[in-house]
Amino acid sequence: MSIQYIALTEATAVNFLKEIGLLNEDERATVSEIGDGNLNYVFNIFSQTTGRSFIVKQALPYAKVVGESWPLTLDRARIEASVLQLAAKYVPNLVPKVFHHDQTLALTVMENLSDFTILREGLITGNLYPQVASHIGIYLAEILFRTSTFHLHPKEAKELAVDFINPDLCDITERLVFTDPFFDSETNSFDDHLKPLVHELWSDNKLKREVAKLKHLFLTKSEALIHGDIHTGSIFVTKDETKIIDPEFAFYGPKAFDIGTFFANLIMNYYAQEGQASNSIEKEQQQSYLIQTLIDTWKVFETTYTELWKNESKESFTKVDGHLEDVLATIWTESVGFAGAEMIRRMIGLAHVKDVDSIQELAIRQSVQQTIIQVARTFITERHSIKDMDSLIQQVKVVYV
Ligand code: SR1
Ligand code: MG
Numbered sequence: 337m338s339i340q341y342i343a344l345t346e347a348t349a350v351n352f353l354k355e356i357g358l359l360n361e362d363e364r365a366t367v368s369e370i371g372d373g374n375l376n377y378v379f380n381i382f383s384q385t386t387g388r389s390f391i392v393k394q395a396l397p398y399a400k401v402v403g404e405s406w407p408l409t410l411d412r413a414r415i416e417a418s419v420l421q422l423a424a425k426y427v428p429n430l431v432p433k434v435f436h437h438d439q440t441l442a443l444t445v446m447e448n449l450s451d452f453t454i455l456r457e458g459l460i461t462g463n464l465y466p467q468v469a470s471h472i473g474i475y476l477a478e479i480l481f482r483t484s485t486f487h488l489h490p491k492e493a494k495e496l497a498v499d500f501i502n503p504d505l506c507d508i509t510e511r512l513v514f515t516d517p518f519f520d521s522e523t524n525s526f527d528d529h530l531k532p533l534v535h536e537l538w539s540d541n542k543l544k545r546e547v548a549k550l551k552h553l554f555l556t557k558s559e560a561l562i563h564g565d566i567h568t569g570s571i572f573v574t575k576d577e578t579k580i581i582d583p584e585f586a587f588y589g590p591k592a593f594d595i596g597t598f599f600a601n602l603i604m605n606y607y608a609q610e611g612q613a614s615n616s617i618e619k620e621q622q623q624s625y626l627i628q629t630l631i632d633t634w635k636v637f638e639t640t641y642t643e644l645w646k647n648e649s650k651e652s653f654t655k656v657d658g659h660l661e662d663v664l665a666t667i668w669t670e671s672v673g674f675a676g677a678e679m680i681r682r683m684i685g686l687a688h689v690k691d692v693d694s695i696q697e698l699a700i701r702q703s704v705q706q707t708i709i710q711v712a713r714t715f716i717t718e719r720h721s722i723k724d725m726d727s728l729i730q731q732v733k734v735v736y737v
Pocket of ligand 1: 374375399401402508509512565686687
């Protein structure tokens with residue numbers, strides 16, 4: 337429809353919906369830009385005439401959080417829309433509906449989820465979402481299995497991997513998750529009180545040697561179409577429903593990266609409850625909910641993945657006894673390591689998490705940050721000994737500071 341890229345404004349976003357026929361010419365609509373993420377514009381458009389509402393998400397040619405000095409491909413908008421469309425085939429209830437995509441404008445019109453809450457915000461407030469573990473477990477198993485060579489012919493998987501080549505967004509993760517936090521880099525940002533611990537990390541060769549392996553996995557292990565940024569800010573929830581959003585970082589990568597990222601964000605919220613919960617009863621309730629969510633997510637992932645493996649596999653070796661167990665064990669170990677990398681970068685790298693940063697009392701924030709860093713360190717260096725969920729939870733419950 338459009339011939340060249342132009343960043344939309346609130347007014348032109350409404351006009352765009354009229355041009356493509358999603359709003360009628362004479363429809364009156366309210367619009368507000370609500371993007372609070374790091375990269376894009378997000379317009380919330382509500383028709384006063386019909387009550388229909390839409391989200392128009394537009395990629396900017398640079399990272400909003402840094403500015404024009406960090407150019408970013410607009411192709412991420414195509415990738416995001418394509419992932420949502422692909423996921424809709426397998427888990428239609430777990431992703432927002434895509435109504436329209438314009439590749440030139442790098443823009444996608446989606447279902448408006450204004451009745452939903454961002455999971456991170458909900459968890460900070462102390463809300464419990466009983467369905468989220470099962471929904472995320474299913475989402476991860478479905479997408480990670482069905483886009484892998486256990487389900488697709490290797491030729492098909494390779495073609496899909498080409499469609500989802502995403503070098504700019506991978507570069508962000510390679511730098512911000514797997515490199516900069518482990519060196520004295522300009523992009524890092526952390527509270528002064530963390531300096532001694534951060535310097536200790538930078539000179540911890542054992543840790544860096546293990547991070548190097550995790551980074552190498554991220555760079556080379558093209559196993560399945562991963563979301564690439566499935567933290568609790570990429571998940572919309574109600575008590576009964578869950579929608580996974582923002583797959584603009586998607587590419588063919590290691591399955592465990594998604595699982596580890598989700599685990600890490602639950603675990604950071606677990607520690608942040610120290611400063612977020614209004615009393616010890618609420619804190620304990622929220623923390624045991626978070627532990628249960630970790631347990632259930634992995635359980636549902638494992639069960640769903642196993643079912644798919646038994647019923648939907650096209651690879652001959654899936655019939656070989658023990659192969660599934662080997663695959664799941666590898667996913668588990670890598671997930672623990674990736675969780676550690678995500679936790680460290682959120683404490684000392686460029687992009688932090690509100691769960692921890694919004695803790696007002698300095699002493700509590702400091703102890704939460706230090707605990708997260710120490711636990712993350714153990715996840716990374718000891719991941720081969722953290723063999724199952726019980727031993728991961730044991731580590732989470734160790735109090736370091
Ligand atoms: C420059 S983008 C910073 C972070 O925001 C995204 O959500 C990703 O997590 C990225 O690392
Ligand atoms: Mg995002």
